[in-house]
Amino acid sequence: MPDHSPLVQSLRTAVAGAPDDVPLRLHLAELLIAGGHHDEAVAEAAVALQHAPGDPQARELMARAMGVPPQAPEMSAQAPEVPPQAPEVPPQAPEGPPSPAGFNWKAAEDQVGDVVPPRFVETPKAAEAPQTADGADVPGDASAWEVEAPHGVRLADVGGMQDVKDRLEAAFLAPLRNPELRKLYGKSLRGGLLLYGPPGCGKTLIARAVAGELGANFLSISINDVLDMWMGNSERNMHEVFETARRQAPCVLFLDELDALGAKRSRTAHSGMRNTVNQLLTELDGIDAGANEGVFVLAATNVPWDVDNALRRPGRLDRTILVLPPDAPAREAILRYHLRDRPVANIDLRKLTKATDGLSGADLAHLCEAAAERALLDSARTGTVRMIGMQDLTEAAATISPSSDPWFASARNVAMFANEGGMYDDLVTYLKKKRKL
Structure with missing residues (x-):
């Protein structure tokens, strides 16, 4: 990838955090064109058109990025009229929405087809299971x-x-x-x-x-x-x-x-x-x-x-x-997984792992969601997109109580008074280790 200015890199991060923000993406495309990165500008403009089909600014940026000459100005109203001549066989109108003069949107779509993935992927419908006359599934059919x-x-x-x-x-x-x-x-x-x-x-x-x-x-x-x-x-x-x-x-x-x-x-x-x-x-x-x-x-x-x-x-x-709440290596892997596609900066996973002892995998997913929500609301209030930081995660962790605590409260009684044949010896060992028994 070619070198970009810090502003372009910051905008890329902001667009990754808000992929549906069309004006933000078009601003990035404008800067890419100004920097001579036309192929990247084409990709950004194409994504913007997926989110906002027919947007005139996105179309104009796409045309500029692909090097299409600007549309000639219309004839002035004061210019003398030229009698129209009978046209020959009219050319067939191109498929798709109306386009700027001389711009072939079909060719543009083909050019960026490998760069921009489709927004929605259509999956073929599975074959329906055979049914009886009353609409019930035929017994013994695996597709049921x-x-x-x-x-x-x-x-x-x-x-x-x-x-x-x-x-x-x-x-x-x-x-x-x-x-x-x-x-x-x-x-x-x-x-x-x-x-x-x-x-x-x-x-x-x-x-x-x-x-x-x-x-x-x-x-x-x-x-x-x-x-x-x-x-x-x-x-x-x-x-x-x-x-x-x-x-x-x-x-x-x-x-x-x-x-x-x-x-x-x-x-x-x-x-x-x-x-x-x-x-x-x-x-x-x-x-x-x-x-x-x-x-x-x-x-x-x-x-x-x-x-x-x-x-x-x-x-x-x-x-x-x-199967107990995740240990430290598991918590680190879960946190890394749920933060992988979010705009984060300076996250100390080791420190965060220690601060989340006792949280379940579902709790950790909720923690990452809550931290992202904090950063999003702050960005909306200030008008400046910012990254998810360590403070967002630690403050969110302070508000989450382990969802497994009620379960251990019930399991403690079973481990103490209903452990026939050593069925729950593993549970007893864990509760003693955590000093919950």
Whole structure:
């Protein structure tokens, strides 16, 4: 990129922070033309026209940047009239909006096509699932559920949380990666994994990362995908979810909010909900031997003590991992991620990481949003666009309380009085470490 004056660089930063500000972008284009950077001016004018189609100043700047000669002045009213001659075959009008004399907007669009991406990308519509005469989805059709193809998210992309990664490797991933050792030691692939902990701490991201590690499809299911007002439909939906995962194997089936899908039947008054839990137990076992081969079941919940005990029986969701608020490396990675596209200056991530101990991933995202809002409002009041600074972030952090505190208040009672069989030993260890027990 050619060298620019400090003013042009400052304007570039301001435009990056306010991409919809057309006058600001046109001012930048004007300075680029004055500095002889016509290609860059063309790109800025093209973006301005995307936001404000037909803007006369943007069109005029585009023409100047592309070297089109200015339009000739119109004939004076006092000039003698010239009798018009019969024209020959009139030229065909160019497509698109009216343009300045001699300016070919189609050619301009072709020239900047590789520089300026389209504002909106049209995605082809997915084929509709076949339906019965009454409009219901045909049972057994895989397109009734949204199965994500293998993607590039891996555990290495999850910042920090090394203890969680180590436990995932030992309990779940290592046997899958080493089939010969698995056969040697008689290690079964049956059973699933239950992730639990306070909300907003990345349980869903970890499940996607596990699917990425396995190179497997990913199918996420919540209570809205299963429950139905008509008797028997919820059980059918649960069966079809597992059938879809089996057809798409290898597939990670992620059951979100398991406490809603698999609530304790002793506390459930509605028989339909109890039948849904029974169906879930049946599907986890597999109707036939090896029916769930290649289906890896992961579940997440904030309240594991409300999950039916039968779901945690060996061979079902028998392995449990506590997902806690992010540690220091994870907080730094999350803050860096949420600030990456914002105009920031002189941010001490190490200091900010120390000041945000105890905040969840969702809290950290809210922190970055609040700091950006402070800088935006200040810029609007003063009329001068400024960067997001360390003070914005520290002041925003001082106003945010950890959203996980209410969860730990409830979990403390469970850890103290309902830790049968050492089910919540990890939670007890953490609470003692943080002196919350």
